[in-house]
Amino acid sequence: MSLTRELMSALRARLGSASPLPPPPLAPAIAPPSRVFPSPATRNAFAVEASEHTTALVGIGAVGTRYATDVVLQFQAELAVAHEAVAAELPPGWAEEHGLLGLKSRVGSHREFLLRPDLGRRLDSESLARLEERAAKDVDVQLILADGLSAVACMGSGLALMEALARECGSRGWRLGTPLVARYARVWLQDEIGQVVRARVAAILLGERPGLGTGDGLSAYLVYEPRIGKTDGDRNMMSNIHPRGVPPPQAARRLALLVAAMLEQRRSGVSLDLGALGAELGEAASTGYRAPQRRERLVHVGEPGGPGRPGGPGEQGEPPAQHQYSKPGPAPGIPHRKEPRR
Amino acid sequence: MQLKATIRGRTYAFSSVKEVLGRSNPPKSGDDLAGVSAREAVERVAARAVLAELTLAELRENPVVPYEEDELTRLVEDSLDPQAYAAIRDLTVGQLREWLLEPGTTGALIRSISPGLTPEMAAAVCKLMSNLDLMVAGARCEVVVRANSTLGLPGRMSSRIQPNHPTDSVQGILCSTREGLSYGCGDAVIGVNPATDTPESTAEILRALHDLRVRNQIPTQHCVLSHVTVQMKALELGCPMDLMFQSLAGSERANRAFGISVGLMDEASELMRARTTNQGPNFMYFETGQGSALSSEAHHGADQVTMEARCYGFARRYQPFLVNTVVGFIGPEYLESGRQITRAGLEDHFMGKLLGLPMGCDACFTYHADMSQDELESLKVLLGAAGCAYLMSLPVGDDIMLNYQSSSFHDIPSVRALLGKRPTPEFDAWLHEREIMDGLSPGPRFGDPEVIR
Numbered sequence: 001m002s003l004t005r006e007l008m009s010a011l012r013a014r015l016g017s018a019s020p021l022p023p024p025p026l027a028p029a030i031a032p033p034s035r036v037f038p039s040p041a042t043r044n045a046f047a048v049e050a051s052e053h054t055t056a057l058v059g060i061g062a063v064g065t066r067y068a069t070d071v072v073l074q075f076q077a078e079l080a081v082a083h084e085a086v087a088a089e090l091p092p093g094w095a096e097e098h099g100l101l102g103l104k105s106r107v108g109s110h111r112e113f114l115l116r117p118d119l120g121r122r123l124d125s126e127s128l129a130r131l132e133e134r135a136a137k138d139v140d141v142q143l144i145l146a147d148g149l150s151a152v153a154c155m156g157s158g159l160a161l162m163e164a165l166a167r168e169c170g171s172r173g174w175r176l177g178t179p180l181v182a183r184y185a186r187v188w189l190q191d192e193i194g195q196v197v198r199a200r201v202a203a204i205l206l207g208e209r210p211g212l213g214t215g216d217g218l219s220a221y222l223v224y225e226p227r228i229g230k231t232d233g234d235r236n237m238m239s240n241i242h243p244r245g246v247p248p249p250q251a252a253r254r255l256a257l258l259v260a261a262m263l264e265q266r267r268s269g270v271s272l273d274l275g276a277l278g279a280e281l282g283e284a285a286s287t288g289y290r291a292p293q294r295r296e297r298l299v300h301v302g303e304p305g306g307p308g309r310p311g312g313p314g315e316q317g318e319p320p321a322q323h324q325y326s327k328p329g330p331a332p333g334i335p336h337r338k339e340p341r342r
Numbered sequence: 343m344q345l346k347a348t349i350r351g352r353t354y355a356f357s358s359v360k361e362v363l364g365r366s367n368p369p370k371s372g373d374d375l376a377g378v379s380a381r382e383a384v385e386r387v388a389a390r391a392v393l394a395e396l397t398l399a400e401l402r403e404n405p406v407v408p409y410e411e412d413e414l415t416r417l418v419e420d421s422l423d424p425q426a427y428a429a430i431r432d433l434t435v436g437q438l439r440e441w442l443l444e445p446g447t448t449g450a451l452i453r454s455i456s457p458g459l460t461p462e463m464a465a466a467v468c469k470l471m472s473n474l475d476l477m478v479a480g481a482r483c484e485v486v487v488r489a490n491s492t493l494g495l496p497g498r499m500s501s502r503i504q505p506n507h508p509t510d511s512v513q514g515i516l517c518s519t520r521e522g523l524s525y526g527c528g529d530a531v532i533g534v535n536p537a538t539d540t541p542e543s544t545a546e547i548l549r550a551l552h553d554l555r556v557r558n559q560i561p562t563q564h565c566v567l568s569h570v571t572v573q574m575k576a577l578e579l580g581c582p583m584d585l586m587f588q589s590l591a592g593s594e595r596a597n598r599a600f601g602i603s604v605g606l607m608d609e610a611s612e613l614m615r616a617r618t619t620n621q622g623p624n625f626m627y628f629e630t631g632q633g634s635a636l637s638s639e640a641h642h643g644a645d646q647v648t649m650e651a652r653c654y655g656f657a658r659r660y661q662p663f664l665v666n667t668v669v670g671f672i673g674p675e676y677l678e679s680g681r682q683i684t685r686a687g688l689e690d691h692f693m694g695k696l697l698g699l700p701m702g703c704d705a706c707f708t709y710h711a712d713m714s715q716d717e718l719e720s721l722k723v724l725l726g727a728a729g730c731a732y733l734m735s736l737p738v739g740d741d742i743m744l745n746y747q748s749s750s751f752h753d754i755p756s757v758r759a760l761l762g763k764r765p766t767p768e769f770d771a772w773l774h775e776r777e778i779m780d781g782l783s784p785g786p787r788f789g790d791p792e793v794i795r
Contacts, residue, residue, distance in 0.1 A: 056505070056521075116375070212738075
């Protein structure tokens with residue numbers, strides 16, 4: 001036997017044949033772990049103070065270095081809401097049911113929509129023919145509803161925004177185009193549509209990229225003299241349109257002011273002068289503004305507002321105040337989910 | 343120069359080094375979008391076989407954007423260290439990979455050849471490496487920098503607190519910052535992406551963070567990530583600024599879309615050298631990310647890994663304190679899935695370190711990318727094990743202004759404890775003094791934001 005073999009067998013003998021770990025102790029009674037807050041008083045003071053200034057989830061404490069279970073569940077619910085909004089698609093026939101002319105971009109599937117922004121910016125040939133044949137031409141304003149990155153938002157606040165904006169435009173005497181809804185649409189699809197119907201201004205209202213817990217936000221992009229080849233610098237936009245951000249009726253009034261400015265100044269984008277409109281437009285005048293949102297508590301075991309588990313989270317895990325802004329309303333329907341994400 | 347390889351009787355011929363670099367990449371949706379990726383799996387291996395036999399001299403002679411057309415190519419070419427280059431010029435890319443993995447190759451040796459490497463060389467060797475290769479070689483690189491604290495020492499992993507707020511509420515920003523500090527985060531930087539890009543709001547946030555840092559004697563640095571021209575105006579308003587930030591891209595044209603040039607960055611860094619409130623010597627902070635050149639149609643037909651490496655060729659001119667690849671923010675049209683985002687994070691970390699930069703990573707996803715929270719948490723551990731200098735940290739990883747998912751305040755102490763990593767030595771001592779951490783374990787005031795006033 002080689003020296004190595006001898007050493008190995010001596011080592012094995014020394015380690016013995018018994019189980020490598022001693023038997024565990026009898027399980028003691030395990031008390032529910034307490035979160036690592038120094039005292040409920042200071043925790044609550046911070047959470048209350050923070051909730052006045054931010055919707056960030058702060059003052060949430062920890063178990064060891066990780067989240068408490070109710071924080072995990074709230075987080076997972078918010079993530080699921082965002083993912084469902086991205087995965088949702090406009091159901092077949094939805095356009096007709098709502099009296100809209102339905103169009104589609106050159107994208108053939110939801111996955112392709114995410115991977116090929118170029119295809120989402122042009123109409124497929126069938127849609128182009130339908131638009132040429134059935135839509136009103138030489139209009140002042142062409143409104144386009146679109147799924148964008150959230151069909152949930154399109155079907156939710158989208159319709160309300162479109163109707164409110166149509167009323168605002170109508171009351172100003174502008175000639176409106178045939179109401180349209182576009183599937184698998186990116187912002188720049190408004191250029192081709194507007195060009196075909198010879199609109200002076202095109203406005204596309206589309207679902208924006210969801211954030212954690214929010215899948216129902218819309219953005220609106222406006223462009224004067226829509227033509228293929230317009231760039232982002234030629235557009236004006238408003239984001240965060242939904243009931244907890246800028247509500248649709250308010251957004252519609254501000255968008256109509258933008259349209260009016262474009263028609264008057266015959267331009268849009270960075271060169272559009274909004275100086276005179278600053279006060280009326282409010283936040284819409286500045287670029288990139290996002291009104292603060294409220295964070296809803298999403299997870300309730302049992303019915304919302306029902307009795308909690310006795311001796312449960314109230315003792316040690318009462319969620320911070322900013323979770324408890326409001327009871328969730330009736331769950332917005334998330335119709336026609338596509339297959340589970342790959 | 344041999345640009346052909348044969349696999350199982352079929353010969354694959356490539357027309358240029360740039361094409362070989364593109365076809366060699368592991369699958370990325372952005373390379374598909376650009377039309378530069380391999381058309382099939384075997385072609386990818388054939389391209390790698392060609393790449394492995396190219397010499398580093400041949401790569402230097404074939405930059406993906408010509409010298410005459412691009413100031414970044416000129417910058418790299420004109421500032422290459424002749425002695426370091428002479429030491430490696432005859433190695434093939436395959437040999438460089440093996441040299442990086444050899445047991446005798448120390449961090450100091452890698453540092454000695456780094457100034458002789460072009461970005462194309464770093465990208466090329468990256469394409470021959472598996473994820474674990476990238477981690478092993480990345481962990482070996484030695485990059486240590488200093489501002490108010492010392493970043494990148496062995497056994498250390500730092501973090502940026504990113505307390506963004508949708509309306510730049512200073513009170514809201516301070517709430518998130520205090521929370522983050524109480525979890526042991528923020529030793530790399532407390533850095534805010536502002537919603538409003540004006541000198542006044544930049545200065546206001548900088549003053550508030552500076553006051554917090556001074557009041558609590560925190561050995562870290564602060565930064566507001568507005569456009570560099572806005573920060574220059576803020577400096578002229580006389581506000582404190584520890585780090586100056588800018589996003590960089592990999593070609594002159596792509597940088598023009600970002601509103602910057604080498605000349606502008608030279609001017610900015612000179613102004614910062616004169617005015618910075620940090621103790622130095624490093625004071626610049628850059629962010630990069632695969633896909634940015636393609637998104638402004640300024641990729642010159644090159645793949646996104648190579649274009650990313652060229653950002654590092656730009657960044658190293660300024661000896662930055664932090665460089666950070668924002669790896670999953672750009673969206674699924676460039677990095678589609680958890681697999682692609684994971685790969686890109688490890689690639690960027692390795693290439694940046696190899697080129698001498700203190701690389702951190704914003705490991706993240708947008709909600710329309712196909713990446714799960716579990717995959718994201720795994721990536722943070724991989725990056726930590728690969729020696730990543732720092733990760734981001736936000737409340738629950740949720741950026742309430744930019745709407746994407748990154749690492750959380752809770753993730754930083756968790757990854758540190760798993761891997762036995764500590765924050766910067768200065769910050770480590772401060773955490774101990776404030777009873778936030780007790781070595782690698784939570785201290786009595788852990789998670790208590792009231793400990794910071």
